Structures are given as structure tokens and as C-alpha cells.
Amino acid sequence: MALIRRNRLARIAFGAVALIAGVAVAAGCSARGEHDHHGPHVVAASSWEAAFAKAAGASEVTVIVPASIKHAPDYDPKPSDLAAVADADFVLYAQFEGFAGKIKDAAGSKAKLVEVNLDNAKDTMESEVRRLGDMFGTRTAADQWIGDFETEYGKLATDVKAAWPGGQPPKVVQQAFMGFAAQLSGAQVLGTYGPAPITPGQVADLSAKNPQYVLGNEQMSTGQVLPGSSAKQIDLTNYPVQDQDLLSIYRDAATKITAAMHG
Structure with missing residues (x-):
């Protein structure tokens, strides 16, 4: 009788161990599957x-x-x-x-x-x-x-174009890393400065082109780019500031450029 009881307890213990092992394996597979899913x-x-x-x-x-x-x-x-x-x-x-x-x-x-x-x-x-x-x-x-992104980009570009002064592409001077913003806005680029500090000679040359706007880089800002010029400076972000959403860069550019052109 004692032997039967011991055998029964052994079978129960073995079953419990097998169950725990099975759960552990399943959990491991689930964890690996989740990792694979998330990249x-x-x-x-x-x-x-x-x-x-x-x-x-x-x-x-x-x-x-x-x-x-x-x-x-x-x-x-x-x-x-x-x-x-x-x-x-x-x-x-x-x-x-x-x-x-x-x-x-x-x-x-x-x-x-x-x-x-x-x-x-x-x-x-x-x-x-x-x-x-x-x-x-x-x-x-x-x-x-x-x-x-392409769907959103198209909408942003359309909104900016609708704000063009007099229906004509804005004339701009851009910081070296702001080409994407000029592209989004459909602007006519008259000149580029940076990333090195702008020189007095460059200020004079770029001001003489009579741009309507300066597309500045707020991450590399040195203040007013064309002092004494009538050009309105628009400082734009070059990378996501508060999140990790690449599209936010383009939304920021469209919003600020549109607001500047509306006056």
C-alpha cells in the first residue's frame, strides 16, 4: 500500500514538473515571438x-x-x-x-x-x-x-502653395540643411548659407538678392541672418524635438511657412 502511494505521488510530481516545463517553454516561445514581432x-x-x-x-x-x-x-x-x-x-x-x-x-x-x-x-x-x-x-x-507619409506630404505641400503671396512661389534664402523645407514649399531658392557661420560678405550678397524669406535652422541659430534686410526669417526645426516622429519635421515647416506667408 505504501509502495502504491509513493508511486502515485511520484506520478503527480512528474506531471507537475512537466506542466511547469511546458508553461516555461510556451512562455519562452511567446517571448521570442513577441521580440520577433516588434523587430x-x-x-x-x-x-x-x-x-x-x-x-x-x-x-x-x-x-x-x-x-x-x-x-x-x-x-x-x-x-x-x-x-x-x-x-x-x-x-x-x-x-x-x-x-x-x-x-x-x-x-x-x-x-x-x-x-x-x-x-x-x-x-x-x-x-x-x-x-x-x-x-x-x-x-x-x-x-x-x-x-x-506621401499622402500627408502632398496635403502639406498643397496647403503651403495655397498661401503663396500673390499666387507666386516665395523667394527664399535657406540654411544649408533647410533644402527640404524649400522643396516642400515650392520656393524659389536665391541662395544658401551655412553650416559655417555666415560672413559679412555673404550677408551683403544674399541681402542684395532681395529674398522675401530666410529659412533658418533653429538648431544652429546665430540670431538674425540678414540684419537690415526686409526678408522675414522663419526658423525651422531640422529633426524631431519632442518625439521620434519624422513627419513632425515637415508639419513644423509647413505650419511656420504658411503662417509667415499669411503675414
Whole structure:
């Protein structure tokens, strides 16, 4: 009788262990499935690279440079800022960022370093989003984002064109990184300045062209670009400031340019 009881208890214990093991395996498969569904872990040097990654379909994105930093390329990461790099699947950076070397040094053998072409010109940006989508294995999501982007971009461009003074394309001088905004607005570009500090000679030359507007870069602002000129300065953002939404850059440009043209 005692032997039967021990055998029965053994069978119960074995069944419990098997059940626990089965749950653990199922949980493990669920966790792996969830990770695969959400895509790779991406570490982005700044919110600009993060926005490209999100557009490409990545959902697990860690940003190194805090959003409060006005000019990300000048940021000097602390060792604690770089701790996430070693656990990343991909690390995104731009060559012009002064701390790019530190990111490379912090990356482990697992992480794939990817230099991102941070250019907001429509065609260049879309090409980069597709490239990242192919790397991440999220090309379907990237294509979906681009389709939605093109729809929104078309609406923004139409709204800006409707505000053209006298129905004519505005004449502008642009900061070197604001070409995307001039493209969105359909503006006639009379000249470009930057990214180096503008010289007195450039101020005189650009002012002589009689632009209606100056498309400035608020992340690299040095104050009034063409002092003494009648041109209205519109300072625009070059990368997402409070979120990781790449489309917010274009919305910001359309809103501010339209408001300036309405007077």
C-alpha cells in the first residue's frame, strides 16, 4: 500500500514538473515571438536617427542624446549613456556627430553599426527608410509608413502653395540643411548659407538678392541672418524635438511657412 502511494505521488510530481516545463517553454516561445514581432533593438545616437528607425518599422528604439540637448552633434556621452549600445542589434549614428567614435568603441560584436544619411529631402529620406527597413527585416512596415507619409506630404505641400503671396512661389534664402523645407514649399531658392557661420560678405550678397524669406535652422541659430534686410526669417526645426516622429519635421515647416506667408 505504501509502495502504491509513493508511486502515485511520484506520478503527480512528474506531471507537475512537466506542466511547469511546458508553461516555461510556451512562455519562452511567446517571448521570442513577441521580440520577433516588434523587430530588433535599435540604439540611435539622437532623436533624428531614432525617427528614421521608427519610420523604417523599428519599435524598440533607445536614444543616447537627451531630447533637452539643443545641438546633438556637440553632446559628449557619458559611459552610462552608452551602456545600452552593447545589447543593441543595430546602432545608428551620423558621421558628423562628434561622439560617433565613442559609439563605435562602445558597440559590442553583436551590434551592427549603421551610418545614417540624415537628409530630410523627400526622395533621399524615403530611400534611407527603405534601406533601414531591409536591414531590420521590417520592409513592409517601412513601405506602409512611406505611403502614409506621401499622402500627408502632398496635403502639406498643397496647403503651403495655397498661401503663396500673390499666387507666386516665395523667394527664399535657406540654411544649408533647410533644402527640404524649400522643396516642400515650392520656393524659389536665391541662395544658401551655412553650416559655417555666415560672413559679412555673404550677408551683403544674399541681402542684395532681395529674398522675401530666410529659412533658418533653429538648431544652429546665430540670431538674425540678414540684419537690415526686409526678408522675414522663419526658423525651422531640422529633426524631431519632442518625439521620434519624422513627419513632425515637415508639419513644423509647413505650419511656420504658411503662417509667415499669411503675414
